[in-house]
Amino acid sequence: MEAHPMTLRQELAARGGWCHRSQLIEAGWSRERLLKARRLEGIPLLRRHWLLLPEMPPAFHEAARVGGVVTCVSAIAPHELWIPPGLVTDQAHIAVASHAADRSAAAVTHRSRPVVTRPTTALLDPLENVLAHIAVCLPAEEAFAVWESAVRSGLRPEYLRSLNWTSLRARQLAASVTTLSDSGVESTFVWRCRRAGISVVQQVRIAGHRVDALIGRRLVVQLDGFAFHSDAVQRRRDIRHDRELTALGYTVLRFDYHDVMHDWPSVERAIRRAIALGQAG
Secondary structure, eight states: OOSOOSOHHHHHHHTTSEEEHHHHHHTTOOHHHHHHHHHHHTOOEETTTEEEOTTSOHHHHHHHHHTOEEOGGGGTTTTTOOOOTTOOOSSEEEEOOTTOOOOOTTEEEEOSOOSSOOOTTOSBOOHHHHHHHHHHHSOHHHHHHHHHHHHHTTOOHHHHHHSOOSSHHHHHHHHHOOSOOSSHHHHHHHHHHHHTTOOOEEEEEETTEEEEEEETTTEEEEEEOTTGGGOHHHHHHHHHHHHHHHHTTOEEEEEEHHHHHHOHHHHHHHHHHHHHTTTTO
16 A cells, blocks of 8 residues: 555645655655656756745745745745735745855845744745844835734734844834734724824724724724625624714714725825814814
8 A cells, every 4th residue: 555645746735835855755755756756747856855846936946946945025925914015026035044155146135144943944934034024125014014914813912022133123013013903904004194193092892893993082993904895794784883983973984995005195184184173082
């Protein structure tokens, strides 16, 4: 009976599309079987250690070729973080050891000291290191939204603040992120309000439900995500809650993804107008 029933392609797919050769040998693949499977299935072996599915993103192939790891903006999607609108990822971002001789002409090469140790059998930088590079590569607003999405994925703010970050920007981000934003839209809204000098309190419970933002005592801001309209039941609940808030004397402003991400001046004008009219209380 075959000791390892999966094909090499199936094995790699189950591991995310790539694997260190030593891990496959530990899993029961013989060197002879690996060689035969590679040739039969057209799986490249890079730098004598890395096996990757040919359809993996070019950043992974480049990282394997130069002995580095995929990091920064190239690691946002693999780590399932918030992707800022319009983010350009056509050039791979690769982290290598500070003493590494290889340098990729096809990628942005990062050589700073890692915040956490990189496993030798990984092609994807640990999330903490990814955040460190994002802190200095992206504009502060976009970096903040990505960092808060990392918090939603499970990294606690307290843990982030305990790390020895290598840049001032990263330390500032670690100090400012919270667990209160449910989406990148909310993170962006809060960041832009702060920059505009508008004080916002998030996730305040009013009339039995939490509101996305409260400005002053009476101005409520509700934010609809990119696909809010796909859930008709939730939409009706939101409208009902808006009516309850209005009956209690609150002013409710509701903005959607496009408003916040692509028409911020109109959002800020609406908020400032409500404040000027005394609707914040």
